[in-house]
Amino acid sequence: MARLIVKNISHCYDRTAAQALDAVSFSVEQGQRLCIAGANGSGKSTLLHIIASCVKPSSGEISIENEGGAKGRAGIVFQEPDNQLFMPTVWEDVAFGIIKKGANPEEARERALAALAEVDAAHLAERAPHNLSGGEKQRAALAGALIMERDILLLDEPTAALDPRARKNLINLLKNQRRTTIIASHDLDMALELADRVIFLHQGRIAADCPVPGLLLDEDFLQTIALELPLAVCGTFRKTHSKVRFSSAQTP
Numbered sequence: 001m002a003r004l005i006v007k008n009i010s011h012c013y014d015r016t017a018a019q020a021l022d023a024v025s026f027s028v029e030q031g032q033r034l035c036i037a038g039a040n041g042s043g044k045s046t047l048l049h050i051i052a053s054c055v056k057p058s059s060g061e062i063s064i065e066n067e068g069g070a071k072g073r074a075g076i077v078f079q080e081p082d083n084q085l086f087m088p089t090v091w092e093d094v095a096f097g098i099i100k101k102g103a104n105p106e107e108a109r110e111r112a113l114a115a116l117a118e119v120d121a122a123h124l125a126e127r128a129p130h131n132l133s134g135g136e137k138q139r140a141a142l143a144g145a146l147i148m149e150r151d152i153l154l155l156d157e158p159t160a161a162l163d164p165r166a167r168k169n170l171i172n173l174l175k176n177q178r179r180t181t182i183i184a185s186h187d188l189d190m191a192l193e194l195a196d197r198v199i200f201l202h203q204g205r206i207a208a209d210c211p212v213p214g215l216l217l218d219e220d221f222l223q224t225i226a227l228e229l230p231l232a233v234c235g236t237f238r239k240t241h242s243k244v245r246f247s248s249a250q251t252p
């Protein structure tokens with residue numbers, strides 16, 4: 001668990017491009033589950049990469065304080081899990097970080113199997129990571145982040161490749177842990193189910209910062225930042241869904 005302070009972060013990937021982030025400031029209290037929501041290109045991944053120290057911002061500061069008041073660290077699961085899977089087998093990939101930190105191979109293997117079991121992926125332990133399906137890769141990458149027990153867990157579109165059961169299991173797993181968690185996503189249904197708070201990014205700026213459900217239920221606001229209502233609160237979905245059920249019941 002840890003506290004994060006993001007102070008006036010701006011970022012430009014190159015001089016000719018528009019700013020990916022523009023004066024973004026917020027703080028996250030220990031144990032909070034924050035969703036960073038926004039349309040494609042709004043700056044979500046850039047923000048997570050900066051918090052994880054993978055990208056140095058053009059300006060501004062990040063500080064992470066752990067429970068003891070010391071400097072804390074964030075662990076990230078990338079939007080493209082291929083970026084973090086490179087060992088011959090899945091379990092070795094999951095164990096890579098703790099082996100580097102000094103765990104012996106036997107203990108590391110046991111802990112890797114336990115982390116894989118947490119994301120319902122124990123059966124993938126001996127597989128080659130590059131042969132996995134998209135959702136399997138996402139689970140393996142998540143196990144690799146969980147095992148590190150970092151102060152803050154950063155997840156970039158963690159449900160994008162998951163099937164409905166894996167998505168539900170992930171939501172339950174995240175709900176049942178006390179770690180400070182930041183999730184970048186346009187899956188507003190997940191935000192509704194899982195997050196305490198949501199920050200909406202629009203063109204690199206914070207458009208709103210509110211407790212959940214708050215603006216997740218405000219269709220007019222969501223449309224101004226190119227998002228749509230979550231399906232769970234969207235009347236069109238219910239109507240369409242009942243029509244489909246009705247017509248299939250009529251078909252012999």
Ligand SMILES: Nc1ncnc2c1ncn2[C@@H]1O[C@H](COP(=O)(O)OP(=O)(O)OP(=O)(O)O)[C@@H](O)[C@H]1O
Nearest residue numbers: 013014017020038039040041042043044045046047
């Ligand atoms: N490596 C890069 N080099 C140059 N521009 C980049 C790079 N990565 C991202 N950008 C640009 O920065 C802006 C923010 O991108 P970012 O990936 O942070 O958006 P995002 O909110 O994560 O989008 P998505 O929902 O598609 O994942 C976009 O305009 C994007 O084109």
Ligand SMILES: [Mg+2]
Nearest residue numbers: 044045079156
């Ligand atoms: Mg992204």
